Amino acid sequence: MILYILNHPYHYEMENLCRAFCPAENLRRLSKRESPKGRLRTIKHSLVVITRIYNGNILAALQIGKKKLSLSHAVTENAELTMAQMLFTLLRRATGITPPWGLLTGVRPSKLMLRLRRDNGPVYAKRYFRNILWVSEEKTNLAIAVAQAEEPVLALTGPRSFSLYISIPFCPSRCSYCSFVSHTIDRTSAQKLIPAYVGKLCEELARTGEIAGKLGLQMQSVYVGGGTPTSLNPGQLRLLCQAMQVSFDWQYCDEFTVEAGRPDTITEEKLHILKQFGANRISVNPQSLDDQVLAQAGRGHTARQALGCFELVRQVGFRNINMDLIAGLPGDTPQGFARTLEQIIALGPENITVHVLALKRAAKLNEIHGDAGEFLSFASRLLPQAGYQPYYMYRQSRSLGNLENIGWSLPGHFCRYNIDMMEESHSILACGAGGVTKLKQHGSDDLERVFSLKYPYEYLSRFDELMERKEKIRVFYREAGLNCL
Numbered sequence: 001m002i003l004y005i006l007n008h009p010y011h012y013e014m015e016n017l018c019r020a021f022c023p024a025e026n027l028r029r030l031s032k033r034e035s036p037k038g039r040l041r042t043i044k045h046s047l048v049v050i051t052r053i054y055n056g057n058i059l060a061a062l063q064i065g066k067k068k069l070s071l072s073h074a075v076t077e078n079a080e081l082t083m084a085q086m087l088f089t090l091l092r093r094a095t096g097i098t099p100p101w102g103l104l105t106g107v108r109p110s111k112l113m114l115r116l117r118r119d120n121g122p123v124y125a126k127r128y129f130r131n132i133l134w135v136s137e138e139k140t141n142l143a144i145a146v147a148q149a150e151e152p153v154l155a156l157t158g159p160r161s162f163s164l165y166i167s168i169p170f171c172p173s174r175c176s177y178c179s180f181v182s183h184t185i186d187r188t189s190a191q192k193l194i195p196a197y198v199g200k201l202c203e204e205l206a207r208t209g210e211i212a213g214k215l216g217l218q219m220q221s222v223y224v225g226g227g228t229p230t231s232l233n234p235g236q237l238r239l240l241c242q243a244m245q246v247s248f249d250w251q252y253c254d255e256f257t258v259e260a261g262r263p264d265t266i267t268e269e270k271l272h273i274l275k276q277f278g279a280n281r282i283s284v285n286p287q288s289l290d291d292q293v294l295a296q297a298g299r300g301h302t303a304r305q306a307l308g309c310f311e312l313v314r315q316v317g318f319r320n321i322n323m324d325l326i327a328g329l330p331g332d333t334p335q336g337f338a339r340t341l342e343q344i345i346a347l348g349p350e351n352i353t354v355h356v357l358a359l360k361r362a363a364k365l366n367e368i369h370g371d372a373g374e375f376l377s378f379a380s381r382l383l384p385q386a387g388y389q390p391y392y393m394y395r396q397s398r399s400l401g402n403l404e405n406i407g408w409s410l411p412g413h414f415c416r417y418n419i420d421m422m423e424e425s426h427s428i429l430a431c432g433a434g435g436v437t438k439l440k441q442h443g444s445d446d447l448e449r450v451f452s453l454k455y456p457y458e459y460l461s462r463f464d465e466l467m468e469r470k471e472k473i474r475v476f477y478r479e480a481g482l483n484c485l
Helices: 011-021 079-095 109-120 122-132 137-154 188-215 234-247 268-276 291-297 303-316 334-347 372-385 416-423 456-461 463-469 471-479
Strands: 002-006 028-030 048-054 057-064 067-074 161-168 218-226 255-261 281-284 321-327 351-356 389-394 405-409 427-431 436-440 447-451
Touching: 002 011, 011 048, 011 079, 048 079, 057 079, 067 079, 109 122, 109 137, 109 389, 109 416, 122 137, 137 389, 137 416, 161 188, 161 234, 161 416, 188 234, 188 427, 188 456, 188 463, 188 471, 218 416, 234 268, 255 268, 255 416, 268 303, 281 303, 303 321, 303 334, 321 334, 321 372, 334 351, 334 372, 351 372, 372 405, 389 416, 436 471, 447 471, 456 463, 463 471
Parallel strands: 002 028, 002 048, 161 218, 161 427, 218 255, 255 281, 281 321, 321 351
Antiparallel strands: 048 057, 057 067, 351 405, 389 405, 427 436, 436 447
């Protein structure tokens, strides 16, 4: 696919709209210097799209083979929205596809719904989604349900609230769909990195906790993710938990999540260590309960192991368990996914998160497999019947069908970190390689980001530089009027 961006800055929105209709296409974006001089011409690509503003007019045009379609409209006050509506109309006409999220291509549809409800009221918010953004009735109602679930949780945040994110970028092996920055622990190089990484991470936790303490910040939740944090051996996991315990004030924190993730990394000893240090929410992520699907995905465990790990986590005493599933994995079918979902529901985990397969360039798996909408239709029917409700939602770039990932929860078991992180309601202080600290002034929509080093070896070799970046936290809060205690 060729996308021409001519004399306007709306490349991000137009590109994402094209991907919503044609996720399997390799998209090449061209600028004015490479333009077709205002003429549609035959180019050896399956689809050519032109978006242009000239002489007070907005043009959207496309060519598929010899078929040509175009629309023109006078420049409006919201030219980006008008251009998006025109391009959406043409792509729908050419492909016969109507993406259920309409013009909405952003990562956080529920965040927009929350803002519209807050500023203009629920009636206006729903009307805007349906009539302006052309979101389907089903997805509009989903966004409303998520917003309603999130509103009382978001009301708890204050000017000193923050969440702590800790990155463990190591896994037992790399799943075929994974695009995260992580090292597999079966490699000798990774094994050598881990002890040094844990040591430096403990230092970073101490420094971050010192800054948070002097500012009087209040830690609301902790999330240890990755990678797979339970890739660490018991001794390393204990060191990490000890550093967390002594570095931060825990009096305001009522949620401590660990992404155990891969069942093949979970042991009773590790679970007891996590329980000892206050972890009260665990993720056990089978992704599927079909052994053939798991093998194709490179998961390294069986369905039986996943079910056994869930029972082990329960036996150790955890009463808030999340389980992740992925819709659209190679070899899976909607009916097979439904069977997996029914087995997971029968276990009774407090949270079930349903992800849609995303086609990431950095992943081994980057081909489309099936209609994700069929998979999600089972989730949207079976989960509410079992008492689960959607409580947070986000979308990933290049996800199948431009669809959403949804966190489902039994009443009273929402993950606060997921809500605060996704809706960007307060600061997230991140520690570890690949983490991004997001600094949020209460009552403002502006965010300031402080990036860590991306890879573990960079994290170790440039650790002093990272510690200097931590001072940006203090500067941000001082400028926001929150002085050190």
